Amino acid sequence: MLAGFLVIAYSLPFAIGIYTENVFFDRQWLADLATVVLNGVMQGGVYAMFAVGLTMIFGVMRIINVAHGEMVMLGAYLSWMSFFWLGFDPLLAMVFTLPIAFGLGWMIQKFLLNAVVGGPELTPLLMTFGLGLAMIYAVEAVFTTDFKSIPYAPDSFQLTETIVVGKSRLISFVMALVISVGVFMFLKKHRIGKAIRATSQNADVAMVCGINIYGIYMVTSGISAALAVAGGVLVSIQFGFNPETGIIYTLQAFAIIVLGGRGHYIGAMIGGVMLAVMESLISFMLPNGTALVEIAAYGLMIFVLLIRPRGLMGPKTD
Amino acid sequence: MAETNEIALQVKDLKKHFGGIKAVDGCSFDLPKGKISGLIGPNGSGKTTIFNLMTGVLGADSGEVVYRGENIVNLRPYQVFNKGISRTFQITRIYREMTVFENMLSASSMRVPESEAREQAEKLMEFVTLTPLRGEYGGNLSYGQQKLLEFARALMTDPEIILLDEPAAGVNRTLLQNLLAHIHHLQEEEGKTILIIEHDMNVIMNHCEKIFVMDYGVKIAEGLPDEIQNNEYVIEAYFGHK
Ligand SMILES: Nc1ncnc2c1ncn2[C@@H]1O[C@H](COP(=O)(O)OP(=O)(O)OP(=O)(O)O)[C@@H](O)[C@H]1O
Ligand SMILES: [Mg+2]
Numbered sequence: 001m002l003a004g005f006l007v008i009a010y011s012l013p014f015a016i017g018i019y020t021e022n023v024f025f026d027r028q029w030l031a032d033l034a035t036v037v038l039n040g041v042m043q044g045g046v047y048a049m050f051a052v053g054l055t056m057i058f059g060v061m062r063i064i065n066v067a068h069g070e071m072v073m074l075g076a077y078l079s080w081m082s083f084f085w086l087g088f089d090p091l092l093a094m095v096f097t098l099p100i101a102f103g104l105g106w107m108i109q110k111f112l113l114n115a116v117v118g119g120p121e122l123t124p125l126l127m128t129f130g131l132g133l134a135m136i137y138a139v140e141a142v143f144t145t146d147f148k149s150i151p152y153a154p155d156s157f158q159l160t161e162t163i164v165v166g167k168s169r170l171i172s173f174v175m176a177l178v179i180s181v182g183v184f185m186f187l188k189k190h191r192i193g194k195a196i197r198a199t200s201q202n203a204d205v206a207m208v209c210g211i212n213i214y215g216i217y218m219v220t221s222g223i224s225a226a227l228a229v230a231g232g233v234l235v236s237i238q239f240g241f242n243p244e245t246g247i248i249y250t251l252q253a254f255a256i257i258v259l260g261g262r263g264h265y266i267g268a269m270i271g272g273v274m275l276a277v278m279e280s281l282i283s284f285m286l287p288n289g290t291a292l293v294e295i296a297a298y299g300l301m302i303f304v305l306l307i308r309p310r311g312l313m314g315p316k317t318d
Numbered sequence: 319m320a321e322t323n324e325i326a327l328q329v330k331d332l333k334k335h336f337g338g339i340k341a342v343d344g345c346s347f348d349l350p351k352g353k354i355s356g357l358i359g360p361n362g363s364g365k366t367t368i369f370n371l372m373t374g375v376l377g378a379d380s381g382e383v384v385y386r387g388e389n390i391v392n393l394r395p396y397q398v399f400n401k402g403i404s405r406t407f408q409i410t411r412i413y414r415e416m417t418v419f420e421n422m423l424s425a426s427s428m429r430v431p432e433s434e435a436r437e438q439a440e441k442l443m444e445f446v447t448l449t450p451l452r453g454e455y456g457g458n459l460s461y462g463q464q465k466l467l468e469f470a471r472a473l474m475t476d477p478e479i480i481l482l483d484e485p486a487a488g489v490n491r492t493l494l495q496n497l498l499a500h501i502h503h504l505q506e507e508e509g510k511t512i513l514i515i516e517h518d519m520n521v522i523m524n525h526c527e528k529i530f531v532m533d534y535g536v537k538i539a540e541g542l543p544d545e546i547q548n549n550e551y552v553i554e555a556y557f558g559h560k
Binding site for chain 1: 373375394395396397399400404405407411412413414415416423424425427428432471475
């Protein structure tokens with residue numbers, strides 16, 4: 001059922017391609033297709049990394065953080081500031097931008113979300129919504145709504161005669177992979193990581209087993225914010241951004257965790273790659289169809305929800 | 319252990335109402351140190367609520383729980399736990415998607431080195447005969463085994479006071495005998511203070527030194543097992559209702 005559905009879903013871009021006469025099957029076309037898929041996978045790795053941050057917050061606290069994309073956007077601006085104001089390489093600057101992000105997430109949890117976690121679900125949702133808007137306007141006040149970009153490693157790697165990969169994209173992917181693996185290892189091996197997983201399994205049990213769940217919430221929010229900011233840094237060296245781009249990243253992160261399964265980390269990685277590959281396939285087949293790219297991507301999400309309400313890696317039924 | 323009349327913990331005029339329900343309505347008692355005590359009373363008399371107030375699971379409307387000279391009412395559950403009071407639940411609270419061993423480790427203090435925590439977990443699993451099931455998921459255990467696991471987990475931090483909410487309910491006879499032997503071991507060999515909520519009168523009368531009886535959120539009697547058995551208020555609370 002699921003496999004059949006995925007085959008159909010991923011045939012769709014090809015059907016579109018045949019209709020728009022963008023499918024040729026010659027060597028050059030196949031090489032282009034390989035490049036597109038490769039780019040999708042690499043982009044998906046970056047999306048997945050910050051989606052993991054969103055899924056962590058949901059898994060541990062059952063809070064839907066709609067300001068997550070704004071944290072990504074903030075990461076892009078932190079990256080921009082470290083590059084243009086301080087003259088730092090944005091990737092090296094993560095040595096201090098990520099701790100700043102962690103601290104910010106920690107404080108947001110301590111002073112805002114801890115007060116409403118476990119209560120009615122709407123309250124934290126509205127709170128993060130307000131927080132997201134405040135972040136947009138705060139950044140707008142300083143930087144205006146102009147698009148910014150960072151000229152970072154604009155050249156490409158020639159993988160084979162015909163397959164070319166943007167350097168900044170490859171670097172971003174590798175960084176995202178390293179950071180994701182680091183977070184997975186922390187969650188798996190470190191005692192605080194284990195306490196985070198224990199809390200997400202059952203906060204009531206964790207609380208009576210001596211785990212300071214409010215402390216765990218703060219660490220979780222800190223890590224989540226750091227992942228978002230890392231995501232922001234990695235997209236800032238590839239794409240332009242303005243204060244409103246965060247919304248797109250929130251949607252993407254949501255689509256990814258819906259695809260992968262709420263609170264499921266490996267699922268988020270798979271969901272990230274699936275979404276990005278779908279997006280790049282569609283834009284390859286339909287060069288001028290940005291709107292259709294989004295429709296297809298979110299259509300994919302809706303259909304997965306229909307078949308598997310808890311995502312690809314979640315249980316089959318809700 | 320030498321006979322003492324020391325008090326491990328004092329409950330002072332505790333109150334907790336849920337809307338119109340006076341679950342605990344001015345309850346006081348002194349928990350004797352190093353002994354096994356029982357807390358009994360009809361269904362809904364407020365026993366579990368007392369445990370919840372003692373362990374920070376619920377906040378109290380008023381009153382105090384004094385432990386080592388400090389009022390611990392309204393602390394968070396993890397704070398109470400880390401002070402050396404651990405408990406089990408009427409409806410077991412274990413991680414269903416973690417193995418027995420992981421459940422055990424989850425209750426270890428972050429201040430204790432992990433190797434030490436592992437050793438302690440091994441020892442306690444052996445103690446409650448769960449070692450053969452160490453890799454089994456919590457959700458796959460029988461109800462009785464879950465109770466044993468919860469009991470063993472409650473001992474991970476070597477607590478001074480152990481509160482057990484209906485340890486015998488749903489546990490088969492062999493397991494129950496095992497459990498009672500462990501409880502006696504803890505009291506006799508390690509000087510632990512234990513308070514047991516239980517409906518099984520055999521357990522209460524044969525294993526507790528001191529018994530507290532609750533009805534409608536207040537303590538209506540306390541004493542030795544035979545005193546309680548012959549107490550008219552207790553008989554009335556259990557059998558004849560006003
Ligand atoms: N969280 C809660 N919200 C509302 N009412 C509650 C809550 N917890 C307990 N109560 C009510 O308080 C009263 C006392 O409940 P409690 O669980 O303490 O009784 P108990 O003595 O443990 O009973 P049992 O022997 O059946 O376990 C009951 O009427 C119960 O319905
Ligand atoms: Mg009860």
